[in-house]
Amino acid sequence: MKPSLIRDNISAYVFLLPFLAVFAVFLAYPLLYSFFLSLNRETTLVNVFENLRFVGFANFAALLRDGLFKWSLLMTLYYAALIVPLGIAASLLLAVLLNSKLRFYKAFRTAFFLPYVLDLFVVGIVWTFIYSPHYGILNRIFEAFGIHAFSEQGFLGRPSTAMPAVVLVNVLKGAGFGMILYLAALQNIPDSVYEAAEVDGASWWQKLRLITMPLLRPITLFMVVVGVVAALNAFVEVFAMTSGGPSVDVGGRAYGATWVAGYNLFDTFYIKLKLGYAAAMSYVLLVIAIAVSLVNIRLLRPRTEY
């Protein structure tokens, strides 16, 4: 290698050093260390990391038999099944309303996007107050319409409504993000395309189905991925609002109606202090997340057939 090349390499790596050092210690190494942890079990509750016992793949084997873990995956799937369609619908609705570029367009756009940048934990606290039983404002509104179903337990205390209530908070908070993406896509469709379709006699429905929807498809696929990732990472909203509850009876065992995988991980590691088990759990979640990412890359890859 020429001396000037060596100098160039050194100077490049000096620029990279702070970033790569943090990356190596706090992002790359943890993945390896986590794998090591997943093969161990803690033997004490103090100095946990100095008192580990190698157990091979026992943690993973235990996960396969763990009813609570399977339940948490099911609840994560439920979370995703709610947030994906609701998130897309809310974002698209806001985008379509804004796309007409009416007066105060910018003020509305600001209003819709603002909740997205706010702290999810705080938003959860505020909603818990709104969802309160008895005198909570939302229950009062329902009672005004003669609905007393939420008077006693509120919206978060009923097993059937707890998860939808939690997800709704995230949908309303995040809708502004999807809205911006849909809005940009809508505004990228030239008017001339619609005009040409109208000349050909296309109806309102045909224009929506044959022009608008296909052109929004990449955004919609992206929103599916965002929703699934949100479900896999869901923790703060559950911690703020329900702590995993309320309890439901499933074949004689009590499970939490909002006990998603992220909350289960937190509970295993922070409350029960089972670090090895939690590490094994996060590896399973990682595999799921990577599978989702790969499907995403496959779906979002630009099509080449034209």
Place this chain on the structure above:
Amino acid sequence: MNRAHAVAAGSRSGVGLWGRVRPAMLHLGLIVAALVVLFPFLWMIVTAFKQPGHEFDPQFFPRNPTLGNFRRVFSEFGFLRYFGNSVVVAVTAGFFATLFAALAAYAFSFKNFVLKNKVFAVLVASMMVPGLMYVVPQFAIVKKLGWMNTYRAMVVPHLANVFGLFLLKQYMDTIPRSLVDAARIDGASDLQIWRRVVVPLALPVIATLFLLTFQFHWSNFLWQLIVTNKQSLYTVPVGLAMFKQAHEELYTLKMAASAVSIVPISLIFLFAQRYFIEGMTKGAVKE
């Protein structure tokens, strides 16, 4: 042709009754949507001004508005300290995360070095890992380093922001190479080129990244909860969580603390929303 054009123009620019009704309906829809999205925050603010014990009054506007809730969260419940901690953590983390990303992005955009493509591929791959995955091992590392209950523990593990690196690299790639080459011919070192040419030109994106990392750390609740158990180090969301556990029934105080905690981000957002929106959506879908 003429007729078709007239029909098309008519249906698009809106003539007749529908042309007048449509904007009104759209406006109504926008107002309803804005009320639904913003109601929780309005309700939080008005409740924060209500007298303790009157938090469930259904009136929208408090009857005897008081500032007492705010006074009490600050003086009695330590939120002034939590607020200060949040500012320290979010500002230092935002600053260093942006600095490190700006340095690394320069290397990726303007330099050639051994293993460049491999390093890049590893960084891309790391973006697939969900954040929760890191919590357990990062906690272990922080504990082993003896960093528990320090600002360091809250800040340092998140200073390698891969998304931020890509955001800056993408922008730096659009800076004309000739500018950098000219500086190099004039004898400028890499550090001088970075500081005098590249950073000034990339300033809008650098500002964006700072805002995004500031916002991320302002609400990085789970991590801050895990690495601190000393009250003097609580950030606002952690303080709020502890307050919630201890005083479930003090709703007016909880709403006052919540309102205070979202003020900084809301203000920054209102003044710099262009940067926020561009930064947050740029990484999303690439054309």
